[in-house]
Amino acid sequence: MNRRNSHTRPGLLAWLLLLLPATVRAGIDAPGWLSVEYVRNELESYESLEEIPAGTMLAADAYFSSNASSYGPDGVLVWAGFTTPGEQGRRYGILLLDIDLSRAPLDGQTPVPAGAWQASFLEKRGNEIVFSGRAVLGDVWVLDLFFSHGDDGALEADLALLFADDGGRFPGCRALLQGRLESDPSPSLLRQQRGLPPDSSDTVYVDTGCSGDVYLADDTGQGCACGGEDPDAGGCEGDTGGDSGCEGDTGGGSGCEGDTGGSAACAADSGGCGNTSGSGACSGSSSSNCSTAGRRRGPWRRFSRYLPQLLALLVLLVGRRRRS
Amino acid sequence: MNKTVKMILVGVLLLAGSPASRAGGTHFLVEPYTGMAFNLGYSSENAFGLESGAVLAVGGKFKGFPPRFYAYFRASQAFFGEDDVYVSSRAANVSVCREVRALMGGVRVVIPLWWELRLYLEVGGGQLFTDSHYREPGYSFGYSEKFGAVELGTGLNLRLFRWLSLGLVIDYTFVAEPEHGDLIATVLGEADRGSQPGWLRTVATLGLHF
Numbered sequence: 251m252n253r254r255n256s257h258t259r260p261g262l263l264a265w266l267l268l269l270l271p272a273t274v275r276a277g278i279d280a281p282g283w284l285s286v287e288y289v290r291n292e293l294e295s296y297e298s299l300e301e302i303p304a305g306t307m308l309a310a311d312a313y314f315s316s317n318a319s320s321y322g323p324d325g326v327l328v329w330a331g332f333t334t335p336g337e338q339g340r341r342y343g344i345l346l347l348d349i350d351l352s353r354a355p356l357d358g359q360t361p362v363p364a365g366a367w368q369a370s371f372l373e374k375r376g377n378e379i380v381f382s383g384r385a386v387l388g389d390v391w392v393l394d395l396f397f398s399h400g401d402d403g404a405l406e407a408d409l410a411l412l413f414a415d416d417g418g419r420f421p422g423c424r425a426l427l428q429g430r431l432e433s434d435p436s437p438s439l440l441r442q443q444r445g446l447p448p449d450s451s452d453t454v455y456v457d458t459g460c461s462g463d464v465y466l467a468d469d470t471g472q473g474c475a476c477g478g479e480d481p482d483a484g485g486c487e488g489d490t491g492g493d494s495g496c497e498g499d500t501g502g503g504s505g506c507e508g509d510t511g512g513s514a515a516c517a518a519d520s521g522g523c524g525n526t527s528g529s530g531a532c533s534g535s536s537s538s539n540c541s542t543a544g545r546r547r548g549p550w551r552r553f554s555r556y557l558p559q560l561l562a563l564l565v566l567l568v569g570r571r572r573r574s
Numbered sequence: 575m576n577k578t579v580k581m582i583l584v585g586v587l588l589l590a591g592s593p594a595s596r597a598g599g600t601h602f603l604v605e606p607y608t609g610m611a612f613n614l615g616y617s618s619e620n621a622f623g624l625e626s627g628a629v630l631a632v633g634g635k636f637k638g639f640p641p642r643f644y645a646y647f648r649a650s651q652a653f654f655g656e657d658d659v660y661v662s663s664r665a666a667n668v669s670v671c672r673e674v675r676a677l678m679g680g681v682r683v684v685i686p687l688w689w690e691l692r693l694y695l696e697v698g699g700g701q702l703f704t705d706s707h708y709r710e711p712g713y714s715f716g717y718s719e720k721f722g723a724v725e726l727g728t729g730l731n732l733r734l735f736r737w738l739s740l741g742l743v744i745d746y747t748f749v750a751e752p753e754h755g756d757l758i759a760t761v762l763g764e765a766d767r768g769s770q771p772g773w774l775r776t777v778a779t780l781g782l783h784f
Binding site: 279280281311312313315317318327329331333340342344346370372374376377379382401402434435557558565566569 | 577580664665666667711712713715716717718719735737738752753754755757760761763767
């Protein structure tokens with residue numbers, strides 16, 4: 251294994267950055283899996299998903315990372331990798347799917363709008379790229395989402411995608427059909443672990459990270475409720491006590507109109523030997539054992555005493571010499 | 575040498591050598607250090623990096639009780655450079671680059687052993703900020719993460735002068751919150767998907783006491 255260490259960043263800047271408040275936010279950071287029907291055509295592409303012939307069902311390891319998403323903390327980058335079938339040597343397929351969850355309908359039937367997701371597929375034989383393309387046809391559906399202000403959210407989604415190379419470097423296409431993505435833990439498991447009611451397919455639970463409150467919204471955006479006590483029947487809006495607008499709420503109301511129930515809804519929520527030279531000189535059972543004075547006499551003591559000043563002078567002289 | 579760094583160094587040396595600092599026992603410590611950091615959590619990478627940082631500490635001892643107690647604050651940065659990793663499962667070469675910055679605080683106990691030799695014991699906690707980058711022919715990605723972490727350390731320290739000590743510290747830092755995994759570790763096909771990140775470091779310290 252070769253390794254190269256690069257130390258090109260200005261250290262001072264790094265230290266200053268350390269002093270800044272942390273801005274890293276993420277929704278999901280979890281492994282998972284993908285099951286998908288894989289189709290390869292090395293000669294031509296298809297005009298529609300309907301004309302794609304049946305392929306091979308595959309299972310793949312996946313990972314869900316909001317930190318790596320180009321959409322920021324409200325998005326998620328899904329990486330999935332699997333060995334593809336074929337007789338032309340062992341090939342490895344890599345799917346990269348980036349979804350803006352704040353813009354994703356959550357009913358499981360309406361696809362995520364174009365522009366709110368991007369996908370690419372890469373097929374390699376060792377280090378050789380045998381296919382690389384972007385999604386030219388298809389859709390992504392978010393079935394279930396458990397979004398977290400931290401990184402313990404979860405996602406379940408479907409996909410059907412056709413990939414082709416716009417640049418024409420790699421002829422043919424690849425299709426990933428009947429795809430099902432699920433993080434581990436899954437949204438339903440997280441709900442179960444947190445004592446939340448099971449998903450009724452029309453409700454999304456969003457952990458706002460604000461005092462443990464949970465924001466609930468239906469997928470139509472027409473109603474929501476917040477955990478806690480809310481004397482205001484109007485729901486979350488206008489409630490005080492937190493960025494989320496959910497703090498202190500309980501119960502029910504139906505405010506928050508216009509919220510989509512997605513992550514964006516709550517995205518903003520977001521002695522002794524005092525005269526000695528140290529304990530080493532005091533290593534007896536009491537402070538009376540201090541004996542440093544006896545060791546530091548004569549020229550050595552004088553040298554030691556003025557060594558800091560001598561070093562300071564040396565540093566200054568070296569600095570001046572370099573400058574000249 | 576950077577002018578700012580030079581001025582800080584001159585200031586610290588003058589402060590350490592000032593009559594005031596020699597008048598009483600030392601209670602303050604500025605301890606820059608540098609050394610090696612080992613990446614333990616991401617097994618496929620097997621990387622070691624270079625770490626540098628500084629400790630600020632304040633403390634003292636109880637009368638009649640030899641050990642000294644310090645409250646410390648540490649800021650550090652570890653570069654793991656760029657690792658070229660061979661992924662045997664798919665015969666591919668990839669590149670991983672990680673950087674870890676830490677802001678930690680805790681308690682250090684200094685136990686006198688023999689002559690001016692002393693034993694350090696440390697326990698602390700704080701935040702780790704990591705930057706990770708992955709690259710392989712065809713695609714790349716990067717991400718930043720923040721972890722709550724705990725560090726446990728031990729070391730030996732030699733008090734050469736009243737104002738100066740040299741030391742060697744070994745420290746283990748682990749993430750103290752549940753982690754499901756790590757994206758790069760998963761892409762590399764690690765068995766535990768990088769779900770147990772940890773760092774070991776061995777550093778040489780220069781202690782300035784005043």
